[in-house]
Amino acid sequence: MHYDASSCNGCDIEVLACLTPVYDVERFGVINTGDPKQADIFLVTGAVNDQNKEVVKQLYDQMPEPKVVVAVGICACSGGIFKDCYNILGGVDQVIPVDVYVPGCAARPEAIIDGVVKGLDVLEQKRLRLQQEKEGSK
């Protein structure tokens, strides 16, 4: 799932480019969905501001475990060139835990796909941990 916090749209276009025939991230079984309840990976572009902080949090909370957050673009990683703006809180990790950081301005589609595939590894680890916890609690 992809959410645009205050991004300049540069990274968003690169995220969409990942779905096009040239890059085709569906090769890895990944599809872009609009429904947090069926999503595993949360791609956030752009820095978080005061207004959309709650939205980001809510989307994150709606996703069932195991889940992974990928911050795309330098804005999402640290705030980037908008860091000092009065309304910007900073990177996405100020509001929700981030697992993979994809730097770049705008992040290249190759880098985004790399980040997503890394995210899949993290997802697998989280799944195993969740399974162990479940067995442990029995």
Place this chain on the structure above:
Amino acid sequence: MSDWMWIVAAVVFVVVGPLVGCLLAGIDRKISARMQNRVGPPIRQPLYDVRKFLAKEQVTPNLVQDFYVMCFLLFTIVTGALFFGGMDLLLVIFTLTLSETFLVLAAYSSGSVYSQIGAQRELYVAMAYEPIILLMAICYYLEFGSFAVSDIVESGEMAFVPLLGVFVAFLFGLTMKLRKSPFDLSLSHHAHQDIVRGMATEFSGRTYASLEIAHWYESVMLLGMMVLFFLNGSWTGVVLGVVVAVLAWILEIWIDNGFARMKWQTALKSGWVVGLILGVGNVAVLLLI
């Protein structure tokens, strides 16, 4: 065919049905990707997806929703088993409608506006294709003097030629029943349609997995209905039927990729116009001959 053969056929459907359905779904995604000039996911991707959903945490707005979705899965299996078990075609159709109703109830049970709009649209679409399926059953009765699938198969005559009209209408209704674009108004398989995931908005984890599995069963059963048109008591009929069913599947994928979503009014109108002209025309022809 003797009684036990029909029971075997029903059991085979219950066991092998989801595997074939999964394969069909995988081929669907692969061909769609190729049509868009992409490489596409591995054929087994739907299986991986369902395995993943089974392992995920379950988030449900209320308890009845999961129950309804389980009923949907159960009755879809029952419908298919009745069909492949050679039972009454009318019974099959009404059980199919019942399973559909459970899915709509599940979508209505949550507070989400998206799933409620989806449920509403699903009802509109059901209204559009239901007459087609009923007319199909009527034509079978007029031609073979029986509603039972076993009698139709054992008659040893191919139904395709006398039932050409309803066959075309059924092909049309298949797009609605498989929820393919342009009639995917209630639940789309592609992201970025107007109402997110429609009916499935609130489904997650195991519930979503059972929805997928039910779809696999459903596709196999619908293609089975397609094969029924071609059975003529020998193997050639079976082979011909399967070939046509596979072609129909590919045609559906092509339609899915080639058309944008329509409004429900268009779906309803086109469903009734096609159903009435071809279906009733076919009934008239069968009555006159």
